[in-house]
Amino acid sequence: xxENVVDTCINGFQLIARLGRGGQATTYLALPAHHxxxxxxxxxxxxxxxxxxxxxxxxxxxxxxxxxxxxxxxATATSLYAEHTILAAPQICxxxxxxxYRQRFPEALGQRNLGLRGAGAQQRVALALAYEPGQSLAxxxxxxxxxxxxxxxxxxxxQLADALSHLHRHGILHHDLHPANVLVQxxxxxxxxxxxxxxxxxxxxxxxRRYAVYGTPGYLAPERMGTDPxxxxxxxxxxxxxxxxxxxxxxxxxxxxxxxxxxxATAVDPVQRGRCIPHMAYFHGRLNEL
Numbered sequence: 001x002x003e004n005v006v007d008t009c010i011n012g013f014q015l016i017a018r019l020g021r022g023g024q025a026t027t028y029l030a031l032p033a034h035h036x037x038x039x040x041x042x043x044x045x046x047x048x049x050x051x052x053x054x055x056x057x058x059x060x061x062x063x064x065x066x067x068x069x070x071x072x073x074x075a076t077a078t079s080l081y082a083e084h085t086i087l088a089a090p091q092i093c094x095x096x097x098x099x100x101y102r103q104r105f106p107e108a109l110g111q112r113n114l115g116l117r118g119a120g121a122q123q124r125v126a127l128a129l130a131y132e133p134g135q136s137l138a139x140x141x142x143x144x145x146x147x148x149x150x151x152x153x154x155x156x157x158x159q160l161a162d163a164l165s166h167l168h169r170h171g172i173l174h175h176d177l178h179p180a181n182v183l184v185q186x187x188x189x190x191x192x193x194x195x196x197x198x199x200x201x202x203x204x205x206x207x208x209r210r211y212a213v214y215g216t217p218g219y220l221a222p223e224r225m226g227t228d229p230x231x232x233x234x235x236x237x238x239x240x241x242x243x244x245x246x247x248x249x250x251x252x253x254x255x256x257x258x259x260x261x262x263x264x265a266t267a268v269d270p271v272q273r274g275r276c277i278p279h280m281a282y283f284h285g286r287l288n289e290l
Contacts, residue, residue: 009033012110024079025072056133066131067101077125079200084114096163098197104130138179153248161284163196176201177240178219203232223270242266
């Protein structure tokens with residue numbers, strides 16, 4: 001996206017800072033436009049400072065009604081429409097999943113969960129989510145700030161398995177589980193709290209995508225790659241969670257049971273993987289036994 005939209009208003013939000021950029025969309029920290037009349041500069045400085053220093057805590061994010069606006073061109077907006085459709089279903093709400101902005105703030109009147117900006121070739125699709133404070137797991141791994149205690153990694157995996165089991169029960173695969181799609185709060189403690197984000201690559205088991213297969217190399221199950229990918233199944237997320245768990249424990253000496261579980265979850269052959277870990281709820285149970 002070529003234009004600079006920071007400090008502009010879109011769909012009732014004032015964009016404060018760019019959070020990240022992916023293959024399908026660019027994400028921005030957003031504040032309700034009516035929240036700071038006459039104090040725009042002060043609010044922008046406050047938000048950017050809080051973002052940079054990690055002081056945008058959950059209570060502050062809720063009090064200031066912070067959101068995340070994902071912007072994509074109409075040509076690449078398929079993932080935003082898919083994510084909105086999935087998250088809009090009331091039964092999908094879960095404490096370890098991201099949620100739409102108006103699910104967190106139902107009283108919001110000037111902000112829309114999904115909207116358009118511009119027209120023609122310049123048209124942009126905007127998806128509004130509730131802002132979740134925390135650091136991405138990818139950021140923590142790059143900075144080597146992941147605790148070396150395997151118990152920390154197990155707690156992260158337990159919460160992710162809980163969220164994924166919930167999605168699977170409703171016929172949805174996340175399909176793009178990797179560290180950048182996991183937000184961590186209280187990362188430096190022994191009680192991390194995680195949320196799974198970005199459902200733009202999600203697959204419905206009853207209506208899989210026919211036009212493309214999305215995912216991140218290194219975390220996407222081998223059977224879903226290549227020119228003739230196998231149909232999507234919950235084993236795709238089992239593989240992704242196994243690879244993520246392996247990434248969290250490379251320099252530790254995990255329990256033999258944990259090593260065995262990772263090996264089973266990341267088996268290249270999906271048939272072998274399914275024999276050992278038939279579904280995500282089973283994976284969750286195995287994690288709880290460690």
